[in-house]
Amino acid sequence: MLSRLSPASIRRLSSTAKCCSDKNEPDFSDPKTLALHKMYRPERITPSKRGIDLLKSPGLNKGMAFSLHERQYLGVHGLLPPAFMTEEQQAYRIITKLRQQPDNLAKYIQLDSLQDRNEKLYYRVLCDNVKELMPIVYTPTVGQACQHFGFIYRNPKGLYVTINDNSISKIYQILANWHTEDVRAIVITDGERILGLGDLGTYGIGIPVGKLSLYVALAGIRPEWCLPVILDVGTDNTELLNDPFYTGLRRKRVRGPEYDTLVDNFMKAATKRFGRDTLIQFEDFGNQNAYRLLDRYKGEYCMFNDDIQGTAAVVVAGLLASTRVTKKKLSQEKIVFLGAGGAATGVAEMCVRQMMDEGLTEEEACGRIYMVDIEGLITTSRIKSLGERHVKFAKDLPDTKNLLEVVRTVKPGALIGASTVAGAFTEDIIKEMAKNNPRPIIFALSNPTSKAECTAETAYRCTNGAVLFASGSPFENVELNGKLFKPGQGNNAYIFPGVALGAVLFAVKNIPDKLFLLAARMVAEAVSEKSLNTYSRVYPRLKDIRELSVKIAVEVGEYCYRHDLATLHPKPEDMEMFIRQNLYSVEYDELINKTYEWPAKDSKHGFPVPVLRRTSMDEE
Numbered sequence: 352m353l354s355r356l357s358p359a360s361i362r363r364l365s366s367t368a369k370c371c372s373d374k375n376e377p378d379f380s381d382p383k384t385l386a387l388h389k390m391y392r393p394e395r396i397t398p399s400k401r402g403i404d405l406l407k408s409p410g411l412n413k414g415m416a417f418s419l420h421e422r423q424y425l426g427v428h429g430l431l432p433p434a435f436m437t438e439e440q441q442a443y444r445i446i447t448k449l450r451q452q453p454d455n456l457a458k459y460i461q462l463d464s465l466q467d468r469n470e471k472l473y474y475r476v477l478c479d480n481v482k483e484l485m486p487i488v489y490t491p492t493v494g495q496a497c498q499h500f501g502f503i504y505r506n507p508k509g510l511y512v513t514i515n516d517n518s519i520s521k522i523y524q525i526l527a528n529w530h531t532e533d534v535r536a537i538v539i540t541d542g543e544r545i546l547g548l549g550d551l552g553t554y555g556i557g558i559p560v561g562k563l564s565l566y567v568a569l570a571g572i573r574p575e576w577c578l579p580v581i582l583d584v585g586t587d588n589t590e591l592l593n594d595p596f597y598t599g600l601r602r603k604r605v606r607g608p609e610y611d612t613l614v615d616n617f618m619k620a621a622t623k624r625f626g627r628d629t630l631i632q633f634e635d636f637g638n639q640n641a642y643r644l645l646d647r648y649k650g651e652y653c654m655f656n657d658d659i660q661g662t663a664a665v666v667v668a669g670l671l672a673s674t675r676v677t678k679k680k681l682s683q684e685k686i687v688f689l690g691a692g693g694a695a696t697g698v699a700e701m702c703v704r705q706m707m708d709e710g711l712t713e714e715e716a717c718g719r720i721y722m723v724d725i726e727g728l729i730t731t732s733r734i735k736s737l738g739e740r741h742v743k744f745a746k747d748l749p750d751t752k753n754l755l756e757v758v759r760t761v762k763p764g765a766l767i768g769a770s771t772v773a774g775a776f777t778e779d780i781i782k783e784m785a786k787n788n789p790r791p792i793i794f795a796l797s798n799p800t801s802k803a804e805c806t807a808e809t810a811y812r813c814t815n816g817a818v819l820f821a822s823g824s825p826f827e828n829v830e831l832n833g834k835l836f837k838p839g840q841g842n843n844a845y846i847f848p849g850v851a852l853g854a855v856l857f858a859v860k861n862i863p864d865k866l867f868l869l870a871a872r873m874v875a876e877a878v879s880e881k882s883l884n885t886y887s888r889v890y891p892r893l894k895d896i897r898e899l900s901v902k903i904a905v906e907v908g909e910y911c912y913r914h915d916l917a918t919l920h921p922k923p924e925d926m927e928m929f930i931r932q933n934l935y936s937v938e939y940d941e942l943i944n945k946t947y948e949w950p951a952k953d954s955k956h957g958f959p960v961p962v963l964r965r966t967s968m969d970e971e
C-alpha cells in the first residue's frame with residue numbers, strides 16, 4: 352500500500368501531521384493508516400498563500416466572499432472592494448451575466464475564466480445549473496471551443512506532453528511540474544478524434560478539461576485530484592498546421608513504435624509519480640489506437656476508454672430502459688449500427704454480453720447485430736479486410752452502402768448512429784423504422800449537435816411521436832400534436848463520473864468490463880416511469896446524475912472488494928456514507944482558524960473521520 356503513495360505525498364502527509372494537534376495522532380509508520388489518512392485528510396488548513404497570491408489561487412480564492420477576519424488575517428484587506436458578498440450572491444451575479452452573453456462560445460469563455468479565478472464558484476454555478484450549463488462546458492460547445500482554441504486560450508488547464516519528451520524521466524518531470532501532488536484521476540487524449548470533429552491536435556485539450564469538470568460537477572470528485580493531459584504527437588489537420596495561432600507541434604502525426612513508446616512512457620511515469628491506483632481515462636483517441644491501447648493497458652493499469660466502455664454502458668442503459676416500453680427483451684431485438692468505430696463496436700459488444708446474460712449464445716447474439724461502416728454493411732464477402740472485432744458481426748447478405756436498404760432488409764427494432772455523418776438517418780429511413788415497429792428505437796449518438804445522424808424534431812415528426820429517441824448532444828424538447836417529448840441525452844456522462852468516483856475512492860487496481868454493464872443496468876433502472884411514459888425519455892434527468900454517480904460508485908466498490916481489486920483497506924463498513932463523506936463540496940471552506948483534531952481510530956464507521964474545530968481566534 353505504501354508503494355501507492357508518491358514520495359512527495361508521503362512527505363506532505365507527514366508535514367500535515369506535524370502542523371496538527373498531536374492528540375490521537377495517527378501512526379504514519381503503518382501503511383494502512385497512511386493510506387486512510389490520504390483519503391481523509393481535511394480539504395484545507397490555513398493556506399500557505401497570502402495577499403495577492405491568495406487571490407490568484409483559484410482553489411482558494413473567494414473574491415468578495417472573504418470575511419473581514421479572513422481579509423485581515425490573510426493579507427487581502429484593501430485588495431478587494433470593501434463590500435462583502437455571499438457565495439449565493441456571487442453565483443447569482445455569474446449566472447445573470449452568463450445569460451446575457453450573445454452566444455454559447457462567449458458563455459464558455461466566461462466560465463473558463465471563472466474557473467481560472469475561483470474554482471469553488473465555478474463548480475457552484477455549474478452544479479446549480481447542470482442542465483443549462485452542461486451544453487456549454489461539454490458537448491456541443493466544448494467542440495466549438497476546441498475548434499477555436501487558438502483564439503480563446505488564456506491559461507493552461509492541463510499538461511502538454513509532446514513526442515519530444517519521449518522518456519519516462521522527462522514525462523515524470525512534466526508531471527512533477529503540475530501544481531498538485533495528489534492527482535488521482537487523469538483524462539488523456541491525443542486529439543485525433545475530438546467528438547465527431549476529427550483531428551484537432553492540441554486544440555483537443557478542451558475535451559479532458561470538460562470531462563474533468565463533469566467529474567467534479569456530476570460525481571463530486573475533488574478538482575485538485577484531477578489532471579487533464581494532452582499527448583502532442585503532431586496533427587494531420589493541414590488547416591491547423593497552417594493556423595498561425597495553432598498551439599501544438601507543427602508536424603504530421605507520429606505513428607507506430609515511437610507513438611506506442613510515448614504512451615507506454617506516459618503510463619509508467621504517471622503511475623510512478625501519482626501512484627499505481629491513479630485512474631487514467633482515455634478519451635477521443637482515433638480508431639486505430641483506441642481499442643489497441645485499451646486492450647494493452649486494461650489489465651495492467653486502473654484505466655478505461657470512455658468512448659468504448661462508457662458509451663457502451665450508456666447506450667445499453669438506454670436500450671434496457673426502452674425494453675420497458677417495447678415489452679421486448681434486448682435479446683429479441685435486431686440492432687443496426689451506422690458506424691463501426693470505437694463507440695459503435697463497444698456498444699455492440701456490450702449488447703452481446705447483455706443478450707448472452709438473457710440466454711442467447713454468443714453466435715446468436717452477434718447474429719442480431721448488423722454493422723455499417725464507410726464501406727457499407729459488414730458482410731461475409733468483406734471478411735478478409737475486416738478487423739477481428741468485426742468478423743463475428745459479418746452477415747451473409749448482399750453488399751450494400753445503402754442504409755435504407757439495410758433497414759428494409761433487416762427490419763431492426765433499434766437503429767444506432769455513431770458515424771459522425773450528420774443527417775444520415777433520413778426521413779425515409781426513420782419512416783421505415785416506424786413502419787416496422789410500433790415503438791422504434793433511434794439513437795443519434797454522434798457529437799457535437801452538428802454531426803447528429805438526425806435531429807429530435809425529425810425523429811418525432813417522422814414517427815408521429817412513436818420513436819424512443821436519444822442523442823449524444825442535447826436537443827430541445829419537441830411538441831407534436833399537443834404532446835411534449837423530452838429527448839434524453841445518450842451520453843457517456845451518465846457513466847464515467849460514477850465509475851471514476853468508485854475507482855478513485857477505493858483505489859482500484861483495474862476496471863473490468865463487467866462494471867460497465869452493471870453501471871448500465873443501474874442507469875436503466877433509474878429511469879422513471881414518468882420519464883418513459885409521459886415524455887418518451889429513456890434516460891434519467893441530467894440533474895439526477897450526481898446521485899446516480901454515488902450509487903454507481905458503491906457498486907464499483909462492492910464489486911472491486913469482492914474481486915480483490917480495491918486496495919483501500921479496511922473496507923469501509925458503510926460504503927455509501929464513506930463516499931458521501933468524501934464528496935467535494937461547492938460551499939466555500941473556512942480558510943483560517945481550523946485546527947485538526949485526530950479522531951479515535953475505532954470511530955463509528957470503522958475509519959477515522961477528521962473533525963475541524965474552531966479556535967479562540969474565530970470570529971462569530
Ligand SMILES: NC(=O)C1=CN([C@@H]2O[C@H](COP(=O)(O)OP(=O)(O)OC[C@H]3O[C@@H](n4cnc5c(N)ncnc54)[C@H](OP(=O)(O)O)[C@@H]3O)[C@@H](O)[C@H]2O)C=CC1
Nearest residue numbers: 546547638690691692693694724725770797798823842843
Ligand atoms: N454519445 C456519446 O456518448 C458518444 C458519442 N460518440 C460520437 O460517436 C462518433 C463516432 O465516434 P467513434 O466511434 O469513437 O469514432 P471512430 O472514428 O472510431 O468511428 C467512426 C465510424 O464511423 C464510420 N463512418 C464514417 N463515415 C461513414 C459513412 N459515411 N457511412 C458509414 N459509416 C461511416 C467509420 O467507418 P470506417 O471504420 O470505415 O472508417 C467508423 O466506423 C463521434 O461523433 C463521437 O462524438 C462517441 C463516444 C460517445
Ligand SMILES: CC(=O)C(=O)O
Nearest residue numbers: 546635658798842843
Ligand atoms: C461524448 C464523447 O465522449 C464523445 O463524443 O467523444
Ligand SMILES: [Mg+2]
Nearest residue numbers: 634635657658
Ligand atoms: Mg469522447
